[in-house]
Amino acid sequence: MTSLRPRAAWMTGLLASAVAASLLTSTPAHAVAGDETADGAYAFTAKLDIEGRRYCSAALVEQEWLISAASCFTDDLTKDRYVPEGAPRLKTTATIGRTDITGKGGSVVDVVELVPHKDRDLVMARLARPVTDVKPVRFSPDRLMAGETVRVTGYGRTKDEWVPDRMHDAEFKIDSLGNGTMNLTPTSPGAAVCAGDTGGPAFKDVGGFYELVGIHNTSGQGGCFGSDKSETRRTATETRVDDIKGWVQATTARTVLSRHDWKNAVHSVSGDFTRDYRRGTAPRKDLFVVWADGSASIFQGSDPTNDSRPFSAEYLVAPKGSYWKNAEAITGTRVTDDISSGTHTDGLTVRWNTGKLSTFTHVDEHGFFEEKTLAYSNSWKNARLITAGRHTANDLRDDLVVLWADGSTSMYSDTGANGVAKETQLTRANPAWTQAAQLTSGGFGGKTDALVIRWNNGSADLFPGVDTDGFHSKVNLRPEGSAWKYAQVLTAGTFNGDWSGGDLLVRWADGNLSYYADVDASGARKEIQLVG
Missing domain, CATH: 2.40.10.120 (Thrombin, subunit H)
Structure with missing residues (x-):
């Protein structure tokens, strides 16, 4: 030619x-x-x-x-x-x-x-x-x-x-x-x-x-x-x-986070929601966010080329006024038996204001699929905070940790296959635990996942290796009265694209957004500001 x-x-x-x-x-x-x-x-x-x-x-x-x-x-x-x-x-x-x-x-x-x-x-x-x-x-x-x-x-x-x-x-x-x-x-x-x-x-x-x-x-x-x-x-x-x-993602990532007022982010959880998962690589996690107006977005993780731009695209997956305004607590959940293919995506477990607990076994940029009701009773209205992670030896599905209104905690093992039938009580009712403000689970070092709890008094603790035997040790990340009293939403996930440990995303009361890279038992040291 x-x-x-x-x-x-x-x-x-x-x-x-x-x-x-x-x-x-x-x-x-x-x-x-x-x-x-x-x-x-x-x-x-x-x-x-x-x-x-x-x-x-x-x-x-x-x-x-x-x-x-x-x-x-x-x-x-x-x-x-x-x-x-x-x-x-x-x-x-x-x-x-x-x-x-x-x-x-x-x-x-x-x-x-x-x-x-x-x-x-x-x-x-x-x-x-x-x-x-x-x-x-x-x-x-x-x-x-x-x-x-x-x-x-x-x-x-x-x-x-x-x-x-x-x-x-x-x-x-x-x-x-x-x-x-x-x-x-x-x-x-x-x-x-x-x-x-x-x-x-x-x-x-x-x-x-x-x-x-x-x-x-x-x-x-x-x-x-x-x-x-x-x-x-x-x-x-x-x-x-x-x-x-990678070039496209580096370009689009510059504007993805800054166009939102993050004070309106009510819930956020991480997961592999898009089809960018690759076996043998350490991709950035995607971020699912529910906004105050009931809309919901998925922010796609980008190539790990720039710590300050971990998300490269936003997909609006629910419009304003949608049923997501009824979500009281949300966690990302791995519920599949097969994570070897590039078509793998994670799901969501949601506690609704009606007392229903349900799991969407497939979530991606096109929406929510295969909802399964795990429980539906008034007692689940008392599930104040929930989080999912790999707390048992099963590496294919996540376990659900629940902090109840009376300060007790439970773990439901192997949630994807057995619903919430298999409950292990981790702690009895404790007035001190009613002061927990946020709860998240992630791979912060160790073979099983750890829990991070931010308390109302501004302190924050990491509990390594939580499993069905309970809480084994505690690492103080922030003392009482610290600036973390302004942390409104905590989200664990791999946001910087490496294998060195879990990261912690924080949405602050003033609408700023930042994360702490590679959190482990030695603390949360490296803060990277994303918005603000």
């Missing part, structure tokens, strides 16, 4: 320049890239209007971030594709979640910042506000292989329209994979990637969920409106994104 035209000129051909309205055809569109996309499908695909001079496509990869082609923002492709980091030179508007640009719904948001990749024709584009009504596309966690099929979408030219209003899509096959690129061939006659599709996504359909693998770069454009009639090539070259997830 490149032997017919210089690469720079070919790239330029993919960019749809603005034209006067009088030049637009009134003939109904028959999209070259396939049939017109059904309403609501592939809503993460975005259209970019660059000051009316140029149109491109893009993909929503996080509530506040798009990924597209850097060449969309280049002044002169025949000279240089360099795009400076910062605000776009020309006013750029993104339309997201609207199959037909002339319709209603979705979001129309300005692009306020560009972050180009140094080696590829890629750019991350930050939006002026988060888009919460469209699910971002996920990055594929798997290695691509030649012969796989992908779907491409975009708002580029069709066979008979110069600047169409409607998204179109088609299926392509991966012919070959290169260093940062992949070559595609359409699987149906007439399909092609056309001008204006530049920056649009190529993705895999995995059980009805979509995983991004490439961004449109160059194409033969055979059959596209306005192309040379002698041009017959319909193959396309994509910029690969399956191998640059």
Whole structure:
């Protein structure tokens, strides 16, 4: 393909320049890239209007971030594709979640910042506000292989329209994979990637969920409106994104936590809720948060490249006013027998204000699945604090520790398989234990998990190796009257991406957010401020 035209000129051909309205055809569109996309499908695909001079496509990869082609923002492709980091030179508007640009719904948001990749024709584009009504596309966690099929979408030219209003899509096959690129061939006659599709996504359909693998770069454009009639090539070259997830995460992580008022975080628990778990690695835990308005979010853990940015994306999994406003206590729970596959996710155990105790055995960025009622009685209204961890020899499922209103504590072993039938009382009723303000469980050194308790007087204690035999020792993390009296929510988890020990996330009364890395029996020393 490149032997017919210089690469720079070919790239330029993919960019749809603005034209006067009088030049637009009134003939109904028959999209070259396939049939017109059904309403609501592939809503993460975005259209970019660059000051009316140029149109491109893009993909929503996080509530506040798009990924597209850097060449969309280049002044002169025949000279240089360099795009400076910062605000776009020309006013750029993104339309997201609207199959037909002339319709209603979705979001129309300005692009306020560009972050180009140094080696590829890629750019991350930050939006002026988060888009919460469209699910971002996920990055594929798997290695691509030649012969796989992908779907491409975009708002580029069709066979008979110069600047169409409607998204179109088609299926392509991966012919070959290169260093940062992949070559595609359409699987149906007439399909092609056309001008204006530049920056649009190529993705895999995995059980009805979509995983991004490439961004449109160059194409033969055979059959596209306005192309040379002698041009017959319909193959396309994509910029690969399956191998640059770390760069994307480092970019999106800068804005994920700061856009929230963390004083409104009522509950937070850690877990492997997204499909980023890899056997033999130490991934950052994801964070599930319930907000004061009843909405809920999952913050995805990122690659362990920067301690101060442990979360790379936010997925809204419950809207305002949802049933999560009725949750009185929540803990993350591992309830599966198989943690060896990349599809493993953790669950949640919830004590509701009705006295019901239930477990969601599967939780991910798409929502909550397989709820199982463990108990339903007025007595469970007295379960003031709950936490789950590996406190027994069973390494596959967690045990539930309960601190009751009378100051007694219990452990329910092997919760995932046996519900809450197997109870071991750890301590009898104790007025002193009614002063416990927060309770969390984690791998703070030792073979079995430890408990951390923050008391109302500001002190905090670590109880190593709690098991069915009870509490064996105590390590004081903070003395009475310490600043920890302002700690409102404690969450244990691996947030810094190493194996050296458990970390402790703290949400403070003023809305600041920080964590203590590698907490163990020697104390909580290394504090890293995330928000505030």
